[in-house]
Amino acid sequence: MKPKDSQRLDSDKCISRLSAVEDALYVIGGKWKLRIIIALMEGPKRFNELQRTVKGISAKVLSSELKMLEINGFVTREVYTGSPVAVEYQLTDYSSTLHKVLDELVKWGNMHREKVKEQWKEKEATP
């Protein structure tokens, strides 16, 4: 199964796409950042709420990922003084530049899951 030759990239285009994807993954790559952003699309959340929504993330990792997301302009941290002090995280306008990337990733993830399920069914059906 070869991809059609018409879909091939020339060397320059390949290098330029590699560098763009490298730049993108530098800030939004890794296991957690996009998941944290999606979790915050529901609305502003406190640290513990966020940790419950993004299943499997440790407090230490969540804290460091949030700092990186803040530095890169995706998230702001709001401190409400009072007793107890409340800290909420929320998305910036800039985070919405990621909508199309996320939409395509969600579509692809759903499509891929269905494909894997089909393959399992076929395997089970084979005597």
Place this chain on the structure above:
Amino acid sequence: MKPKDSQRLDSDKCISRLSAVEDALYVIGGKWKLRIIIALMEGPKRFNELQRTVKGISAKVLSSELKMLEINGFVTREVYTGSPVAVEYQLTDYSSTLHKVLDELVKWGNMHREKVKEQWKEKEATP
């Protein structure tokens, strides 16, 4: 800077998107897989060629990433017997299901790089 409330997700949609992105990142996440796929969009490549194109990847990591890409149906490994034996890697048709994800990621990476450059210029211009 808050995202518009109309862009907010309800809880169910948020959970379903989280799970789709989790499924996607499970197979194409990490630092290298998408870069290897882009590098192979130029056409089939030998291992050493691939390592030269995907700058910074070690032979050990490239080898294990290629194995995962093969298992998940994105890449095939072709062995040409002869002297010396040649091994080439190439993309499958299934890898082209990633085109839209990659296109959006490339667009976003380019946009983000320009934004970061602008910010640097502004900082330099500030006395």
